[in-house]
Amino acid sequence: MDHEGVGVSADSTSGTGAAGDAGRTAAAGRAATRQGLLFEGMVGPVPDDVGYRGPTACSAAGITYRQLDYWARTGLVEPSIRSAAGSGSQRLYSFRDILVLKIVKRLLDTGVSLQQIRQAVQHLRDRGVEDLAGITLMSDGASVYECTSADEVVDLVQGGQGVFGIAVGRVWREIEATLVQLPAEKPGEPPAEHPGDQLAARRRARAAGE
Numbered sequence: 001m002d003h004e005g006v007g008v009s010a011d012s013t014s015g016t017g018a019a020g021d022a023g024r025t026a027a028a029g030r031a032a033t034r035q036g037l038l039f040e041g042m043v044g045p046v047p048d049d050v051g052y053r054g055p056t057a058c059s060a061a062g063i064t065y066r067q068l069d070y071w072a073r074t075g076l077v078e079p080s081i082r083s084a085a086g087s088g089s090q091r092l093y094s095f096r097d098i099l100v101l102k103i104v105k106r107l108l109d110t111g112v113s114l115q116q117i118r119q120a121v122q123h124l125r126d127r128g129v130e131d132l133a134g135i136t137l138m139s140d141g142a143s144v145y146e147c148t149s150a151d152e153v154v155d156l157v158q159g160g161q162g163v164f165g166i167a168v169g170r171v172w173r174e175i176e177a178t179l180v181q182l183p184a185e186k187p188g189e190p191p192a193e194h195p196g197d198q199l200a201a202r203r204r205a206r207a208a209g210e
Contacts, residue, residue, distance in 0.1 A: 050184040051081035051092035060178045061101035068101070076118060077101050081187060092187065095175070096132075100124055102171050103137065110164045111141040120144040133169045138162030 057079075058065050071077045072084070072091060077100050082092035093101075100121060107117050123146070124132060138145045138156045140163050147153045147162075156162035 050186055051079075051094060052098060052179065052182070052184055054091050054093070056179070056182045056184070057091075057093040057098050057101060059182055060098050060175050061105055063101060063105050067105075071101070071104070076114070076121060077104060092185070095179070098175055098179070099132070099168070099172060102175060103166060103168065106166050106171070107137070107139060107144060110139045112139055112144060113142075116142070116144060133172055135168050137166040137168065139164045139166070 052060070054065060054068055058068050061068075072079060077097060079091040079093045080097050081094050082090070084091045103124070104117055104121065107120065108114075112120075120137070127135075134148060136147045136153055138147055138153060138161065140161050143161065145156055145161055147156065153162060153165060
């Protein structure tokens with residue numbers, strides 16, 4: 001069965017003989033079930049005419065502003081709608097950008113190195129948005145593997161390469177549910193207010209004091 005491994009493949013040896021095979025198969029089945037049916041239904045269309053400022057992206061992805069800023073400056077995940085260009089400008093992230101941000105955060109939580117994550121992110125960039133919603137990323141804490149079917153998930157878990165799964169479609173829906181409650185803006189329109197935008201608040205305070 002084919003899998004696409006992003007990064008270095010991991011060796012796997014757990015048990016020998018028929019008993020070991022049966023145990024691994026059962027464990028793989030349980031692991032795939034625990035991941036909550038990693039391949040779910042269709043997702044909604046991507047909103048391509050709106051962007052989200054840094055604080056909104058942080059809230060939706062579950063990261064800190066410091067992480068967001070560092071990843072943007074190092075080219076890991078850059079805002080695709082509008083980059084920061086000089087003092088007073090605001091980055092503007094797309095829905096897809098935030099999806100990748102959240103995936104990066106979850107991979108970091110599994111112990112995957114930033115070097116491996118950079119390779120995984122580049123792989124995701126090469127895919128279309130619709131393709132992303134139908135894949136599950138599996139990680140063993142060292143490498144990232146792409147699965148496009150439940151059988152591939154079970155096979156990776158059985159082989160010892162998959163111990164953590166990220167269903168991209170599920171992350172997609174989580175972000176959709178979060179962004180509904182957060183401000184968005186269209187490029188070229190006046191920026192939306194965001195209660196967590198401390199930088200903008202300080203600018204307003206300085207302007208009022210002048």
